[in-house]
Amino acid sequence: MTGRVLVTGGSGFVGRSVLPLLVRRGFTVHAAGPDPVDLAGVVGHRIDLLDAAQRRAVVADIRPTHLLHLAWYAEPGAYWTSPKNLDWVGASLDLAQAFAEAGGRRLVAAGTCAEYEWGSERLSESRTPCRPATLYGAAKDGLRRVLAAYAREAGLSFAWGRLFYLYGPGEQPGRLVGDTIRRLLAGERIPTTEGLQRRDFLHVDDAAEALAALLAAALEGPVNVGSGRAVPVREILARIGALTGRADLIGFGERALPPGDPAVIEADVARLRGELGVAPGRDLDEGLAQMVERYRALPPGAP
Missing domain, CATH: 3.40.50.720 (NAD(P)-binding Rossmann-like Domain)
Structure with missing residues (x-):
């Protein structure tokens, strides 16, 4: 059509x-x-x-x-x-x-x-x-x-x-993945929760x-x-820490979880895959690695 x-x-x-x-x-x-x-x-x-x-x-x-x-x-x-x-x-x-x-x-x-x-x-x-x-x-x-x-x-x-x-190139400041990469590359410490809450990243x-x-x-x-697979936020942050070489700057457990924050948010993607015929194909590790390399290449102060 x-x-x-x-x-x-x-x-x-x-x-x-x-x-x-x-x-x-x-x-x-x-x-x-x-x-x-x-x-x-x-x-x-x-x-x-x-x-x-x-x-x-x-x-x-x-x-x-x-x-x-x-x-x-x-x-x-x-x-x-x-x-x-x-x-x-x-x-x-x-x-x-x-x-x-x-x-x-x-x-x-x-x-x-x-x-x-x-x-x-x-x-x-x-x-x-x-x-x-x-x-x-x-x-x-x-x-x-x-x-x-x-x-x-x-x-x-x-x-x-x-x-x-969602995550990827062009994220606004204030979003989890992009902000974490920027701050770690800048040598900034990140206090965070234990990160056990699971989210569906795509x-x-x-x-x-x-x-x-x-x-x-x-x-x-x-x-x-969505991806159909929720992963712990802790896992996302740890992967970014490893990719940037600054895992030491992530302070797990230094912030309390907001009241009412759900333990898991995960998409049932049966309609997406079965009826629409779309199967998200980008690996999370690959996507995060590409973002880290992109931010490394940006001039200081760039969004």
Whole structure:
């Protein structure tokens, strides 16, 4: 399936990896957001997606057949509780309506594992209830529910990619993997918890491949986008310590675990693998090693 696709958040962490994949799949690709996009085969539109007139104008101009909605407020740490989540719920609903009114056919949006009730060993789209513990999770869950109902009424094909713990080049400061690498390479001590909590980490390029495949498919509803294997945070930090040669700077047990922090967050990837046919293939050790080498090559002070 090909057509004209509008990608929001195309210059962001996930969007940068998705755009070239969509070009290779034969889509005519447009990327909308506040930052410029300089990529062969992609038409960039610098707009404020929270401005109704601007987002409706770009949809009316492009008349996309497909919409991949990735944009959201994502400042590390702050996004969990920020009222800006409400702004993005409203903007996302209006964007979807404008898309349908312009003749759009296929809508895929990015969700989050924070929609789930944490505590189950494996988080399943069909079995695990959505009872989010944060404003961010509630905003995403509420958006998904309204979009699913609207899509049925408007005749849209709709899917929702639930992203788990992504890492990779281009991470914002404040994210675990990138921050740990930067700080260890700078010789900075890192006090942390015992690190026994297990999380499902996935390379951003694997997540991008899953989202590109989901956009091109007919599969509907929520689809977990994770590795399917949660690993202890301690193991991630220890691997980074070994790769940087500064494991001595990691202070396990020097910080308390935040209250209510779940012991395990792991994706059930049966739909991703069995129905969408996507099997994340990047080895965690290889991905971390590539990130360490990338950060080593950056000039001092570079993000």
